[in-house]
Amino acid sequence: MDSNPLTKKLILKTASSESEIYFGRGTLLKAGLLCGTRFRGRRVHIVSDTNVAPLYLSQVSMLFEENGFTVTSTVLPAGETSKTLDSVHALYEDFVSTTLTRADLVVALGGGVIGDTTGFAAATYLRGINLCQIPTTLLAQVDSSVGGKCGVDLKSGKNLVGAFYQPHMVLIDPDMLNSLPEHIFNDGMAEVIKYGFIADKSILEKLESNLDNDMISDVILRSVEIKRDIVMQDERDTSIRMILNFGHTIGHALEKLGGFHALSHGQAVALGMKAALQLGILLGITEKSTIPQLNNLLDRFELNQEITYSAPSIADALLNDKKILSSTISFILIKTPGEAFIHNLSLLSLRQLIVEVLK
Ligand SMILES: NC(=O)c1ccc[n+]([C@@H]2O[C@H](COP(=O)([O-])OP(=O)(O)OC[C@H]3O[C@@H](n4cnc5c(N)ncnc54)[C@H](O)[C@@H]3O)[C@@H](O)[C@H]2O)c1
Incomplete structure (x- = not known):
């Protein structure tokens, strides 16, 4: 207008x-x-x-x-x-x-x-x-x-x-x-942080600074633009749109283990992003500095919970998901902040990696 x-x-x-x-x-x-x-x-x-x-x-x-x-x-x-x-x-x-x-x-x-x-x-x-x-x-x-x-x-x-x-x-x-309420606002911040890691590191830089209302508006708009651009390329979630799932694969397993009330969606996605970064580091793909950067942001928005479930139970919750239809899974990894890609993993290797990362 x-x-x-x-x-x-x-x-x-x-x-x-x-x-x-x-x-x-x-x-x-x-x-x-x-x-x-x-x-x-x-x-x-x-x-x-x-x-x-x-x-x-x-x-x-x-x-x-x-x-x-x-x-x-x-x-x-x-x-x-x-x-x-x-x-x-x-x-x-x-x-x-x-x-x-x-x-x-x-x-x-x-x-x-x-x-x-x-x-x-x-x-x-x-x-x-x-x-x-x-x-x-x-x-x-x-x-x-x-x-x-x-x-x-x-x-x-x-x-x-x-x-x-x-x-x-x-x-x-x-x-x-x-x-x-502040905790619901913070919950949504997990998704904003996700956009920073998958597509635009300047979002992360803004979130690291003294956030005022204008900056909050800026990061919301930028997030919407990123989502719009991705959906326009792949409306039906068969390729690039999957990168929006960064942090959600393990996050969903954590939510499920907590009966969808022990952890909020944002807290689960936050922990899922952390595990996905650790997994990428283990594979030699993700920059190690991403972990302190994410930790700092999760602390800021009170999203940095302890994972209280055992690694094998998390792997089981993930791999028994009704939506998994094949023997491989498209797992979203970050190379460096702002750069994400789809990494196909066999269910067996994903199980081993999760157990190793979350032990
Ligand atoms: N369609 C998609 O692409 C997509 C993506 C992510 C999540 N989701 C779904 O979104 C849902 C979670 O959404 P949510 O986190 O917004 O939860 P929600 O809709 O339950 O809202 C959270 C709480 O905030 C209250 N609330 C909402 N707006 C308010 C406001 N302005 N002031 C005061 N209180 C307000 C609500 O009444 C509710 O109690 C889940 O079901 C999830 O599966 C869908």
Whole structure:
């Protein structure tokens, strides 16, 4: 938006879709205007959770009403337990009862849980309805709201049902993070650190300095740009997009061992990144100086926990994952900060390396 230098527009274009991403402090205030210009329908259904709704739902509803929309909403209980097919079913029923058509709009107002659940409902209702993501956590702003992955958990595992469905619009306003509890903000920092290690070491340098609000905005924008660029090259996660999994392979095993509540996602990814660096050092690929650099950042954002599980149990949790379908795994390694690549490892060598690194 030229009229507001604080708002920047990025386009994420894939073979079948185009996502408009608006970024900047104060961008939320333009939600009604931007959506009013882009979408034909005049009904909007906003989905939020019980923590976010009291903070933002009436303001966001008003912004849409001022631009001629009729607004309805669903508020789901806050937390991962809402990321279910039951919630999706409840959303479908609400969409039907408010007579939402394909010309109308669904808005996900919340963190990754609301974004993933609402995204999946929008992807499948009437075979796809207009979707706008308004991410309210750091993790959702730098990661889950961009790139089109959406879905829900099953009792037998996280994210086992889902789709690739690019949101038509994403509105990222870093000012919305002001209400975020510090530990949830820090949790999202694990993903920002990840972007630094995989693609742009200047993010790490900024995080190492005295971070102010402008710098936080800068690192969020840079993270979004990196994700946008990667998704545009590989929407379906078959090649380069896999580098976004840096730290997540071992991190996911740690989350699983803790029943998905002992460690937060960010803490697990943080420890996963550390283990991945150590593994790369053992293979003679990763620069040794990456470990103190990462440790310093993890300490800063209170993400440096002790790993309390045994190395063999971590290897078992990783290798028994339902999503592993072959005898090799694409493991993401870092050579030097800003430079990542996919390293194919047999499951047997990965097991041996994990046991060696985490003993
Ligand atoms: N789709 C993807 O590409 C992708 C990527 C990474 C993670 N995820 C998913 O994202 C989910 C985690 O997302 P999350 O960390 O945002 O969790 P979340 O959505 O549960 O939000 C964390 C907590 O912060 C509260 N909250 C949100 N915004 C707030 C605000 N501005 N002020 C005050 N409180 C606020 C929420 O109510 C919740 O209690 C997981 O389900 C994960 O699988 C998806």
